[in-house]
Amino acid sequence: MTTSINARAGASSGLRLARTIALRVGGVLLILLVISFLTFTLIYLAPGDLVKNLLGNRPSTPAAIAAIEAQYRLNDPFFVRYVDWLVAALQGDFGISIRLQQPVTTVIASRLGVTGSLIAFSFILALITAVPLGIASAAKAGRLIDRVSSATALFGLSAPSFALAILAISVFAIMIPVFPAYGAGQGWLDQTWHLILPSAVLAAGIGAILMRMTRAAVLRELESDAITFARARGIPERRVQRIALRAALIPIVTSAGLILTFIIGGTIIVETVFALPGIGQLLEEAVLFKDLPVVQAITLLVAGSIALITILVDLSYMLLDPRVRARELS
Amino acid sequence: MTNLTQQVTLSSRIRIGPGKHRDWVVRVSTVFLAIIAIATLIAPFFTDLARKQSILDSLLPPGSPGHLLGTDELGRDVLLLTLAGTGSAIAGPVVIAAGSMLIAIIVGTLAGYLRGPVDWAVGRIVDVLLSLPVMLVAIVVAGIFGAGYWVTVGMLVLLFCPSDIRIIRAGVTEQAPRPYVEAAQMLSLSPARIMYRHIVPNVWPLILTNFMLNLAIALVTLSSLSFLGIGVAPGTPDWGRQITDGRGILSDNPAMLLVPAILIVLVAMAINVLGDYLGERLRERGMQ
DSSP: OHHHHHHHHHHHHHHHHHHHHHHHHHHHHHHHHHHHHHHHHHHHHOSSOHHHHHHTTSOOOHHHHHHHHHHTTTTSOHHHHHHHHHHHHHTTOOOBOTTTOSBHHHHHHHHHHHHHHHHHHHHHHHHHHHHHHHHHHHHTTTSHHHHHHHHHHHHHHHSOHHHHHHHHHIIIIIISOOSOSSSOOSHHHHHHHHHHHHHHHHHHHHHHHHHHHHHHHHHHHHHSHHHHHHHHTTOOHHHHHHHHHHHHHHHHHHTHHHHHHHHHHHHHHHHHHTTOOSHHHHHHHHHHTTOHHHHHHHHHHHHHHHHHHHHHHHHHHHHHOHHHHHHHHO | OHHHHHHHHHHHHOOOOOOTHHHHHHHHHHHHHHHHHHHHHHGGGGHHHHHOOOGGGTTOOTTBTTBTTOBOTTOOBHHHHHHHHHHHHHHHHHHHHHHHHHHHHHHHHHHHHHOHHHHHHHHHHHHHHHTSOHHHHHHHHHHHHTOOHHHHHHHHHHHHHHHHHHHHHHHHHHHTTSHHHHHHHHTTOOHHHIIIIIIGGGGHHHHHHHHHHHHHHHHHHHHHHHHTTOSSOTTOOOHHHHHHHHHHTTTTOTHHHHHHHHHHHHHHHHHHHHHHHHHHHHHHHHHO
């Protein structure tokens, strides 16, 4: 009897979970649609001669202009053009880069690797240094280790990436030439070597946010009634700390949103300063050269990845916190 | 779910260890920020002087007679350039943090107190704006439209306010069911009066700590944009711009790059220290 009730409850909560996820995904798709419309409008309103922009460095003969107008359907009404673009984009065709004369998807795909490894490296670097430091300084709040690591985190939070990047280049590439100053390098080992300095710079900011979050969360948990009660019951200190850490994980995971916004700004800056051929640098160049199809595609790519990660964070929140799970599924 | 996320991140952003040594750190930060504020106010009077070029005095190293921090390749005095640059480096972030807070107080309180369709509409607009990172939009919009300084600042005000709206809305919804609000409703005070005279003062700690946090982020964002050459015209004295120009003459006069870079870091650190301190004090007072 009880098992059948449990099974039914399980099935219906699974159904509710699926519905919650479907609702979130639907919301995200709607937001992406709105953003695609906004970027399209923005680019439509961009100042300057669109035909001239689209021509790039080709000669502006009447025939070429006519070809451009036909290719981009410049004489069609705004909404027709938007719908055409949207239909093509849904089929994976984001047009042709004006500056590079290659399909936008090819250009972006060729840059994705560098940016992906840069973000992955710096994230892992920040994770393995900042989280233990945050836990340690919460456990020893007010002592030397806490003061030193809190001050370091404050510095990492306050120093703009571009200042850190220039500092890193001057010290570790010019004064003490250990690391390469810029470029992506050739081959697997060389590429990794070229990524160390940029990753360290990006990791400084991520680590600073992460460390402060971890410290605050663990500190709050250690002061909570639940932990006092656990100690009063005589539960060994090691287990008490494990309980505190598990509960502290929730606010740490939810700081992902803040970290994500930092990573996106930071990647653009770091790739520009270190001349890394990634998405950030591509965007910076595309904006400079008014390579509008590329700008549009990157904006959507970024918005899409942010939306995806936000959903994952919210789902992990449900996984970690039974209270949220109960509320979301009821 | 996302509202909860915001609330959690907000309350955990602020907190730094106890200890006596913090008292003098806070004091030093306050004095330093006061000096920077004075420099910001007098900066406009030095703009013309800082722009003065003299080819004969180009690329003097720091410590040269008459030029304490040396000169750049156009012969502009680096000390004057840095002083004049304080204006655009500090005034913009203050306007961004204050402006976005003001919008957030008005809109966030409306959404949090009235609820219903207003809340729904505000929530959806905020959702869209929050899924676009500030730096990305700033680079794309300002870059494509070639925006000037104040247009860039105005755009950053709009980009900063969604997260503020969310934070204030959360604070107001938390205040709305409290007895004092009910009492005010019983006295049939107007909703506007209840919202802005009774509820807003109670979310003031939230507003203040978030203002300080935004100030530091705006300083870093705006200087990063001007470093990329967005929002400032070439030749304008500005810290971010000065760092870009300073990279080329690093071996001749390192002060051109180092002085504004160190100043940005110090100002942001001082703001963060003060923000942490204020947040802690206000929370302690709220708990009593």
